[in-house]
Amino acid sequence: xxxxxxxxxxxxxxxxxxxxxxxxxxxxxxxxELSDLTVDGSFCTGGAVGAMMIAGGHSPxxxxxxxxxxxxxxxxxxxxxxxxxxxxxxxxxxxxxxxLWSVNLAIMGMxxxxxxxxxxxxxxxxxxxxxxxxxxxxxxxxxxILVIAAFTIVVIMILYWFFGTELGASIRATGANGNxxxxxGINTNRNKVIGLMIANGLVALSGSxxxxxxxxxxxxxxxxxxxxxxxxxxxGDVVFGKIFRNxxxxxxxxxxxxxxxxxxxxxxxxxSDIDSNYLKLISALIVAIFxxxxxxxxxxxxxxxxSAKAKGGA
Amino acid sequence: MLEIKNIYKTFNAGTxxxxxxxxxLSLTLNDGDFVTVIGGNGAGKSxxxxxxxxxxxxxxxxxxxxxxDVTELPEYxxxxxxxxxxxxxxxxxxxxxxxxxxxALAARRGKPRTLRSGITKEERAEYKxxxxxxxxxxxxxxxSKVGLLSGGQRQALTLLMxxxxxPKLLLLDEHTAALDPKTAQKVLDATDRIVEQNKLTTxxxxxxxxxxxxxxxxxxxxxxxxxxxxxxxxxxxxxTVEQLLALFSKASGSDEADDKLxxx
Numbered sequence: 102x103x104x105x106x107x108x109x110x111x112x113x114x115x116x117x118x119x120x121x122x123x124x125x126x127x128x129x130x131x132x133x134e135l136s137d138l139t140v141d142g143s144f145c146t147g148g149a150v151g152a153m154m155i156a157g158g159h160s161p162x163x164x165x166x167x168x169x170x171x172x173x174x175x176x177x178x179x180x181x182x183x184x185x186x187x188x189x190x191x192x193x194x195x196x197x198x199x200x201l202w203s204v205n206l207a208i209m210g211m212x213x214x215x216x217x218x219x220x221x222x223x224x225x226x227x228x229x230x231x232x233x234x235x236x237x238x239x240x241x242x243x244x245x246i247l248v249i250a251a252f253t254i255v256v257i258m259i260l261y262w263f264f265g266t267e268l269g270a271s272i273r274a275t276g277a278n279g280n281x282x283x284x285x286g287i288n289t290n291r292n293k294v295i296g297l298m299i300a301n302g303l304v305a306l307s308g309s310x311x312x313x314x315x316x317x318x319x320x321x322x323x324x325x326x327x328x329x330x331x332x333x334x335x336x337g338d339v340v341f342g343k344i345f346r347n348x349x350x351x352x353x354x355x356x357x358x359x360x361x362x363x364x365x366x367x368x369x370x371x372x373s374d375i376d377s378n379y380l381k382l383i384s385a386l387i388v389a390i391f392x393x394x395x396x397x398x399x400x401x402x403x404x405x406x407x408s409a410k411a412k413g414g415a
Numbered sequence: 416m417l418e419i420k421n422i423y424k425t426f427n428a429g430t431x432x433x434x435x436x437x438x439x440l441s442l443t444l445n446d447g448d449f450v451t452v453i454g455g456n457g458a459g460k461s462x463x464x465x466x467x468x469x470x471x472x473x474x475x476x477x478x479x480x481x482x483x484d485v486t487e488l489p490e491y492x493x494x495x496x497x498x499x500x501x502x503x504x505x506x507x508x509x510x511x512x513x514x515x516x517x518x519a520l521a522a523r524r525g526k527p528r529t530l531r532s533g534i535t536k537e538e539r540a541e542y543k544x545x546x547x548x549x550x551x552x553x554x555x556x557x558x559s560k561v562g563l564l565s566g567g568q569r570q571a572l573t574l575l576m577x578x579x580x581x582p583k584l585l586l587l588d589e590h591t592a593a594l595d596p597k598t599a600q601k602v603l604d605a606t607d608r609i610v611e612q613n614k615l616t617t618x619x620x621x622x623x624x625x626x627x628x629x630x631x632x633x634x635x636x637x638x639x640x641x642x643x644x645x646x647x648x649x650x651x652x653x654x655t656v657e658q659l660l661a662l663f664s665k666a667s668g669s670d671e672a673d674d675k676l677x678x679x
Contacts, residue, residue: 263530266529266530266531266532267523267529267530267531273511282509283491284468286494286495286524287494287520288491
């Protein structure tokens, strides 16, 4: 129990960071209704760009902005494959993801990882800050949970504004009904590209935050990102879908979903002596469970209803 | 207003499924013409409409709207000139968006989508007024998701959306075919009223011959990818369903009119 309590703030911080990635995924998966698999690559791209910039002595803010921009470029590539070349979205994303593996290595100087020194470099968030704040070595507002929560809120506010504009509404229409959108003069291909760029920009931003938080970027850091993102979206919807109707709140639910996901994972690690190599298997199972719940809920209530009726008849 | 000049369209060319949908089709619509289009299945009615709308690009020939050659323009660019209502009530509106959001999207047809607010206060008041005219009780449900509406309500809304930004050409592709008779009549009445008020040049496909005669000022019949009957004015007004069937038999040179065309 003690180990779980100790690890709790870390799990929440990680959940918040991955939550920003999941919000990006929400744009493609829910708003554009595209399955974009670029994220496994672009998350690492964000981490690599962010880490290299900081290691090169640049400000962490500039590093994050560059990660955002390069991430948007990866979305542009997938968008180009999908719209201009006519490749199905899922395959276009896989192609970009595959190509990004080499690009990410190249960004990190052909090394598989890039370390950051918490003492030598100025960072916005770090695992170290958790204990620093606790000890009083740092002011409370540098607590990772507060910093990343602030990032999340700003991201949600900007997206809330954007999807209420003429352009944003036309992107929502593109995902909701492409035929209708084109009949209303909306360039659906352009909108898909814009959506993919925003989404992967956010994914890369999240990746650069994680690189700072864990003090390194690694070629494998984005592996399974799509699963974590989907988990966050689905958990958020299962838990908060009934009460969060507003678009901004729905995005917040995605972030909460990611936090819940990390708390569950942390609980599994803390309460069992499971080998951490089984983590991916556990992740997959957790997502499968949350995907099953909404489907079985209907069957279950139907079953209860039926058995109650049968009893009444007897 | 609309000039279709010798267009051809073949699907699956060079395969066993080759289908010559349009063969040397030409049609000119004058300003304010309300043309009803009838014809059997596979006659090319929908292909003609979709070619005009830009859903398909034609193999040859040209299409001009108000003097502008749109033959090479993509669908979304042609939308500037064209309002459309589809046969499938699900197709013309975005189900997961609100009624007012759908209308605001339609009101910006042909205009650049900027970073200004997607809908303004004045617009809301205007939409409320316009919906009240439809008399379907939608004026109090501006923020309802369109997915909650019935098929008839969605078609009426789509029709209204097609004309919020006055189009040079209104294309109706059997827009009442999926509705029950009573609702279909309501939507047709709304169509007449809106076309009349805005003096819209209109092409309306229908499977119902009585509707084809009762609405519009001109009637064309298609068979095998081109137009075989074109009547207007007094002659059209005095048409009967029987005469129409006879015209069809003559034009197509067969008696298959009864099973292919008679659907009302």
